Amino acid sequence: MVHSGARRSGFTLLEVLVASTVLVVLMAAIFLVLRSSQDDYAVDSRAVELQSQAARARSILERDFTEASIDYIYTARIANTSSTYSFTSKFYDASAGVSQCQNSACVWSVDAQGAPIEPRSNLTSIYVDWTGTVYSYRVGKVWSSLPAGSTCPACGQPVLPAANVGGAMLLSPRDSLGDFVLSDGPDNRPDWQAILLYVPVRDTKTGVSALRRFAVYLSDLENVDPATGNPPNPIYAAPGSYFYDYETPGWTLWDNDNPVGNPSLLDLFDLDQDGTVSFDPQNRDVMDYEAFDLSGDWIYYYRYRASPDYRMFYVSINRGTGETWISLYFTAGAEYFYRYGYFVRQSELVARGVTTADFSMNRTNPYSITNPEGVVEENIVRITLGMDAAFAGPGGTRRLDRVQILQVCPKN
Numbered sequence: 229m230v231h232s233g234a235r236r237s238g239f240t241l242l243e244v245l246v247a248s249t250v251l252v253v254l255m256a257a258i259f260l261v262l263r264s265s266q267d268d269y270a271v272d273s274r275a276v277e278l279q280s281q282a283a284r285a286r287s288i289l290e291r292d293f294t295e296a297s298i299d300y301i302y303t304a305r306i307a308n309t310s311s312t313y314s315f316t317s318k319f320y321d322a323s324a325g326v327s328q329c330q331n332s333a334c335v336w337s338v339d340a341q342g343a344p345i346e347p348r349s350n351l352t353s354i355y356v357d358w359t360g361t362v363y364s365y366r367v368g369k370v371w372s373s374l375p376a377g378s379t380c381p382a383c384g385q386p387v388l389p390a391a392n393v394g395g396a397m398l399l400s401p402r403d404s405l406g407d408f409v410l411s412d413g414p415d416n417r418p419d420w421q422a423i424l425l426y427v428p429v430r431d432t433k434t435g436v437s438a439l440r441r442f443a444v445y446l447s448d449l450e451n452v453d454p455a456t457g458n459p460p461n462p463i464y465a466a467p468g469s470y471f472y473d474y475e476t477p478g479w480t481l482w483d484n485d486n487p488v489g490n491p492s493l494l495d496l497f498d499l500d501q502d503g504t505v506s507f508d509p510q511n512r513d514v515m516d517y518e519a520f521d522l523s524g525d526w527i528y529y530y531r532y533r534a535s536p537d538y539r540m541f542y543v544s545i546n547r548g549t550g551e552t553w554i555s556l557y558f559t560a561g562a563e564y565f566y567r568y569g570y571f572v573r574q575s576e577l578v579a580r581g582v583t584t585a586d587f588s589m590n591r592t593n594p595y596s597i598t599n600p601e602g603v604v605e606e607n608i609v610r611i612t613l614g615m616d617a618a619f620a621g622p623g624g625t626r627r628l629d630r631v632q633i634l635q636v637c638p639k640n
């Protein structure tokens with residue numbers, strides 16, 4: 229059998245070139261599709277992560293603020309004297325690494341689709357000093373890990389080496405065991421068991437700002453185990469903690485409470501003893517001085533009245549370590565009641581990666597008076613919480629931001 233010539237097998241050079249080109253184009257297309265969907269996945273997974281964080285923050289905030297009373301919520305720094313007062317809607321946070329962009333044109337974040345989000349720096353907050361002079365400043369994004377002298381990563385403008393951040397203080401009817409407590413009076417009003425403080429904190433380990441929830445309980449003022457009613461209180465059992473108290477025999481000031489003879493938080497704030505207490509600066513119990521502020525790492529709340537009876541209440545909490553000092557001193561004629569304690573309690577994480585935290589109310593927050601973003605409704609607390617996440621995306625680092633606004637109506 230003879231083969232008819234050498235039958236050519238394989239492909240011509242041209243065919244190979246064409247095939248290769250087609251292959252390369254196809255591979256590139258596949259690669260682009262893959263990369264694009266990877267980017268989409270990165271964006272989507274961050275969005276889902278932020279979404280679940282936001283849901284967690286929402287559930288904590290909604291419960292506490294719904295169970296509170298509109299009369300027992302502070303949303304602003306307040307420094308008050310009997311004749312004059314000054315207040316801002318913000319804390320001034322000068323922690324190392326915390327800074328704030330105040331460029332009103334700064335678009336510092338994008339949504340999941342890459343569209344710019346309205347710059348928060350368009351919001352304005354105001355400060356009223358004791359002479360009544362009004363100062364206003366921009367409220368831009370808070371950066372929590374920039375070295376001193378840095379510029380804003382979003383717009384390149386210089387940042388302020390400190391931030392104006394929002395916080396809130398409120399009374400809660402939940403005790404240290406988490407139980408909702410009602411007074412035994414005829415109207416079954418909530419028996420205020422805790423002072424809660426919501427304050428942004430920069431974690432020095434991660435460099436990320438978080439909104440955290442700090443609590444001081446009524447039982448912290450007693451050396452009695454809240455679970456059993458017997459001494460000792462576990463909070464004072466830890467090494468380094470201590471508790472000191474003294475009261476004159478026959479002290480009867482807390483006579484509306486259960487059990488009789490124990491103070492309630494209302495007693496501590498009800499300076500005129502009319503059975504009500506208000507944090508509202510327009511309608512408050514008369515006092516000589518009051519402040520709710522940040523000082524370095526410390527959050528503090530302090531109020532006192534010098535006469536006719538001396539009444540002082542002081543709480544100070546270290547934002548980083550949870551170290552807590554409480555001090556309470558009341559007199560009534562020749563009698564007096566004194567409590568002093570030190571302990572450590574860790575705060576609860578509410579939201580991580582916080583870039584904005586605003587708590588505003590119509591009644592206690594000047595922010596609402598001139599700012600269209602403020603609260604108009606009398607009985608609403610408005611909470612604006614911004615969170616972000618940075619990740620590598622097409623064209624460099626992208627920042628995904630989620631700003632949620634809660635409007636909560638306190639029910640008690």
Ligand SMILES: [Zn+2]
Nearest residue numbers: 329334380383
């Ligand atoms: Zn900026």
